[in-house]
Amino acid sequence: MARTLTTCIYCGCGCGLYLESDGSRIISTVPSRNHPVSRGSLCVKGWNSFEFINSRERLTEPLIRRNGKLVSATWEQAVGLIAEKFLSYKNRYGSDSLAFLTSAKATNEENYLMMKLARAVFGTNNIDHCARLCHASTVAGLAATMGSGAMTNSVDDFDKADCFLVTGSDTTGQHPLIGSRIIKSVLDRKAKLLLFDPRKIRLSKYAHLHAQIRGGTDAAWINGLMHVIIRDGLAADKYISERTEGYEDLAKVVKRYPPEYVEEVTGVPESILVEAAHIYAETEKAMIVFAMGITQHTTGVNNVKSLANLAMLTAHAGFPAAGVNPLRGQNNVQGACDVGGLPSVYSGYQKAGDPAVRSKFKKAWGVDFLPDKTGLTVTEIFAHACMGNIKGIYIVGENPALSDPDLNHLKKCLKNTDFLVVQDLFLTETAQYADVVLPASSFAEKDGTFTSTERRVQRIRKAMEPAASSVPDWKIVCSIAKAAGYNGMEYNDPSEIMDEIASVTPIYGGITYSRLDPFGLQWPCPDKEHPGTPYLHKGKFTRGKGLFLPVEYIPSVEQPDDDYPFLMTTGRTYWHFHTGTMTRRTSVLDREIPENFVELNPEDAKTLDVKTGSMVCVTSRRGSIEVKAKVTDRVSAGSVFIPFHFKESAANLLTIREVDPEAKIPEFKVCAVKIEKV
Amino acid sequence: MLYFLPEDLLNKLLINLQQKWQVFVPLLQTGGDILLEELPEKGKYREDCLNRLSPGSKAVNAQTIIPPKEVFFPQSEVMFKYSSDSQNPDQLKIDSLKDQAQKTNKPGPRLLFGIKPCDFHALKITDNFFKNGFEDFYYLNKSGNSMAIVFGCPTPPEPLSCFCSSTETGPMLNKNSGHKFDVQFIAEEDGYIVETGSEKGEKFISDNSAFFKEPSDMEPLEKRAELIKSNALKNIKLSVPFNSAVESMRNKDSGSAAGGAGSSEVENTKDLYKSIAGRCIYCGACLYVCPTCTCFNVYDNSSLRCGTSAITGGERVRVWDGCVFSGYTREASGHNPRAKADMRAARRYEHKLKYDVPVYGRSSCVGCGRCLTACPVDTGMSVFIRGITENNEK
Structure with missing residues (x-):
């Protein structure tokens, strides 16, 4: 019985917990009372985060596909084959015939090594990860307006703010330990919650007002708020003139969004819009909180820019308890972006196109060549695999065969990939397409760091030896680099990798393992004496002056029509996480919601003659699933919601591949479907 | 009887106790938290643990995050393993449960050293649950012949959420109050007054007589112990009308939230359950950390032949479970008698304050505040108790 302090593997809250090992398995999870985020609490997923580790469905050995079947292999065989194949593609078709998907579930050190593998060893910028599917729009939108694509406040600020504008975030479900702080602030401190969400979610019950917007009309209502704020003289003139630029352009655009027009487009009544504008603008400590409901649109970047405009217009950025707060969905999606798991930037968001950056990394990594051309994104990688331009794909800890849009197309792409490597804990839906499957160790079986949504870089610590013959991701990546003939990737311990990250990454410059005990540091942390940064843009924006980038409302790509009359949106439930590889292997969680459902408004249910529990067939232009109906007023008439956790009836068979032109994030939140009773 | 243990002998005593016992002690963890752990049998790691015990300081005074029930009833445990029979692949062979337990269990009964009086009372309730009616092999196999060395609380542990004087389970054990115990340690500046409450306790002292001094004059020790105990009571910060809450629950119809309309008192109680459910995020923490919650779920962790649904082997596991989860009461048909969160909140509080009273002779809330x-x-028991007693005054 020994306890190890570590960090939760689920959402971006970054809760601190202890895992208890009996030597061969993890037998319990306990929250830390002293941890600044968890403070003695966890959500139900956190409390049960030990169970999937012990699952007997864990991969126990490397597998290689022979004659169409995955069969046992040794590590030497598997690693050797990967190096050989990837080098041969590189030689024959060029470096850009390879692509690497790194993992928001893996550590910072592992993500850094993955980008080093892609760039230094194989010479391509084709490296990306699932941030493409969640907050790519945030990284682009906030970097352009403010200079830094991360949450500006800290989790503790939720205890201090007097107003929360929450949009596109089912906070109690997806970030429960932040959601609970909103609940307490509203009920116990009388903070005001302004909710803009197409669905009635748990937070609706606490909201001062809930604007049940039409899905995909975000730019319109945000412009509407700004219209009212300027019209009613609530703009922060002094702040705007001292700290921002581009105001005139913004004022011109939002003038075209009077409340009557906004009501017509979004369905938000004028009175609600005006009241929300006044409360938000007139409250000093007001935080904007957003997630996938804003970002997963073909207008995702515009939506984020628009929220940044709103915050700057009212002097709500650059202070404690006032800011723009994207809630990151995965335990380390912030970190995977921070350390360069993206096709356009190296660690610390240093541009791959900048020769000075490349020459710095060439020197640090001891290589003569680093690619200058921006690489492909997740969505593009698969499209190119379908076209035959991408020959080899190496996927670590991701499950696109369930999480990516338009799965029928995606599966075609996976089949069409010459050589697919998947490294995971389980034989996921994606791994079933692989040519080589590598068994990775879980978060309980290795050391490293995760970076939470509040930019807190914190340790995970090894609580037990790797299960079966699994190996931690960082070691696997190093062995592939070595097998491919690169000698610059040898480390005794992940702390050495972090030292290397710190030496080439200004925002992580002051981070060392010894400084991270016990509960981490918040970046930017540029030097060894720096105490970390609880909130961004103090005094001035990271980019200097905050830049207003006005946006126009553009409708979603696929609107409901006569053939496909319902607007479908996808998302998650409180009880499951993403594609369910972990939560569906956790008894209490899978018992709570063992099967998929579609939320259907009572009015629509009546027309369709469907009750809760009836099977219905949901069909889009791309695919069709059978699923049980759940009749509820959580969705408004004409809209339906389906969670994407379930392989048995995957919601992403229906979703659309169209992406935001800048961030390349797919429009998971809006597509058109029809529903038939089975 | 009263004895005295000098501070500097505490670690030596613990090492000596390991000859007979598996010793569990509260240890300071990396994050500054306190959790019960087994003291390693030897080596540098044991030294490290003894340092983290910090005698007389934080580890002993602070509350463990998880109550001692986990020593006998861990959050998860393997009940038995099975494997497919190579002759008859369709048949599963179950390895004998007792053999397995004996193989994995270390010898020696378990000694819980340094647990709080409230947790000591809770163990009597979990013992009772797992022993009477149905004998639970897994629990009893670990709790058999065990013993608890209780450390009285001179001041309530941080954070201040416990209310043991209201539940009459602390802050110190008192023979006068009818508390039955074996050994209680009462901390002083340079050591511990050690109070025995039973023959078993006396035997514990005589087995370790090299460490305990019997005073030549008992009176001053008695006086000191009395003074510390009465000060401890004065130091209690949180007190709630526990008995009136229990009394009020006794007089209420069962399933207040589920039941029909009634008096304004019933309506108020329903509102209270609704307000608790209105805050609840269904994390399950109140059950997991409750020293007397004993519910568990049982599931099979099976390995399958690659690419098939054929079971090649596996293990049956039990894991903590509880009444805040909807799936806990959902029936096979899909019907759920406690479908709504307020009904489940009612279940929890009724269980602790009402249904358990005739079963155990007392409420199964011991006031630990976890x-x-x-x-x-x-939200927690003290909040509920205030709510329900305020309701009654309305």
Whole structure:
């Protein structure tokens, strides 16, 4: 019985917990009372985060596909084959015939090594990860307006703010330990919650007002708020003139969004819009909180820019308890972006196109060549695999065969990939397409760091030896680099990798393992004496002056029509996480919601003659699933919601591949479907 | 009887106790938290643990995040393993449960050293649950011949959420109050007054007589112990009308939230359950950290032949479970008698304050306050008790 302090593997809250090992398995999870985020609490997923580790469905050995079947292999065989194949593609078709998907579930050190593998060893910028599917729009939108694509406040600020504008975030479900702080602030401190969400979610019950917007009309209502704020003289003139630029352009655009027009487009009544504008603008400590409901649109970047405009217009950025707060969905999606798991930037968001950056990394990594051309994104990688331009794909800890849009197309792409490597804990839906499957160790079986949504870089610590013959991701990546003939990737311990990250990454410059005990540091942390940064843009924006980038409302790509009359949106439930590889292997969680459902408004249910529990067939232009109906007023008439956790009836068979032109994030939140009773 | 243990002998005593016992002690963890752990049998790691015990300081005074029930009833445990028979692949062979337990269990009964009086009372309730009616092999196999060395609380542990004087389970054990115990340590500046409450306790002292001094004059020691105990009571910060809450629950119809309309008192109680459910985020913490919650779920962790649904082997596991989860009461048909969160909240509080009273002779809330400490939305038993007793005054 020994306890190890570590960090939760689920959402971006970054809760601190202890895992208890009996030597061969993890037998319990306990929250830390002293941890600044968890403070003695966890959500139900956190409390049960030990169970999937012990699952007997864990991969126990490397597998290689022979004659169409995955069969046992040794590590030497598997690693050797990967190096050989990837080098041969590189030689024959060029470096850009390879692509690497790194993992928001893996550590910072592992993500850094993955980008080093892609760039230094194989010479391509084709490296990306699932941030493409969640907050790519945030990284682009906030970097352009403010200079830094991360949450500006800290989790503790939720205890201090007097107003929360929450949009596109089912906070109690997806970030429960932040959601609970909103609940307490509203009920116990009388903070005001302004909710803009197409669905009635748990937070609706606490909201001062809930604007049940039409899905995909975000730019319109945000412009509407700004219209009212300027019209009613609530703009922060002094702040705007001292700290921002581009105001005139913004004022011109939002003038075209009077409340009557906004009501017509979004369905938000004028009175609600005006009241929300006044409360938000007139409250000093007001935080904007957003997630996938804003970002997963073909207008995702515009939506984020628009929220940044709103915050700057009212002097709500650059202070404690006032800011723009994207809630990151995965335990380390912030970190995977921070350390360069993206096709356009190296660690610390240093541009791959900048020769000075490349020459710095060439020197640090001891290589003569680093690619200058921006690489492909997740969505593009698969499209190119379908076209035959991408020959080899190496996927670590991701499950696109369930999480990516338009799965029928995606599966075609996976089949069409010459050589697919998947490294995971389980034989996921994606791994079933692989040519080589590598068994990775879980978060309980290795050391490293995760970076939470509040930019807190914190340790995970090894609580037990790797299960079966699994190996931690960082070691696997190093062995592939070595097998491919690169000698610059040898480390005794992940702390050495972090030292290397710190030496080439200004925002992580002051981070060392010894400084991270016990509960981490918040970046930017540029030097060894720096105490970390609880909130961004103090005094001035990271980019200097905050830049207003006005946006126009553009409708979603696929609107409901006569053939496909319902607007479908996808998302998650409180009880499951993403594609369910972990939560569906956790008894209490899978018992709570063992099967998929579609939320259907009572009015629509009546027309369709469907009750809760009836099977219905949901069909889009791309695919069709059978699923049980759940009749509820959580969705408004004409809209339906389906969670994407379930392989048995995957919601992403229906979703659309169209992406935001800048961030390349797919429009998971809006597509058109029809529903038939089975 | 009273004895005295000098501070500097505490670690030596613990090492000596390991000859007979598996010793569990509260240890300071990396994050500054306190959790019960088994003291390693030897080596540098044991030294490290003894340092983390910090005698007389934080580890002993602070509350463990998880109550001692986990020593006998861990959050998860393997009940038995099975494997497919190579002759008859369709048949599963189950390895004998007792053999397995004996193989994995270390010899020697378990000694819980340094647990709090409230947790000591809770163990009597979990013992009772797992022993009477149905004998639970897994629990009893670990709790058999065990013993608890209780450390009285001179001051309530941080954070201040416990209310043991209201539940009459602390802050110190008192023979006068009818508390039955074996050994209680009462901390002083340079050591511990050690109070025995039973023959078993006396035997514990005589087995370790090299460490305990019997005073030549008992009176001053008695006086000191009395003074510390009465000060401890004065130091209690949180007190709630516990008995009136129990009394009021006794007089209420069962399933208040589920039941029909009634008096304004019933309506108020329903509102209270609704307000608790209105905050609840269903994390399960109040059950997990409750020293007397004993519910568990049982599931099979099977390995399958690659690419098939054929079971090649596996293990049956039990894991903590509880009444805040909808799936806990959902029936096979899909019907759920406790479908709504307020009905499940009612179940929890009725269980603790009402249904358990005739079963155990007392409420199964021992006032440790962990439910409040672990709750992400600041709800717990003391909040409920205040609510229900205020309701009655309305």
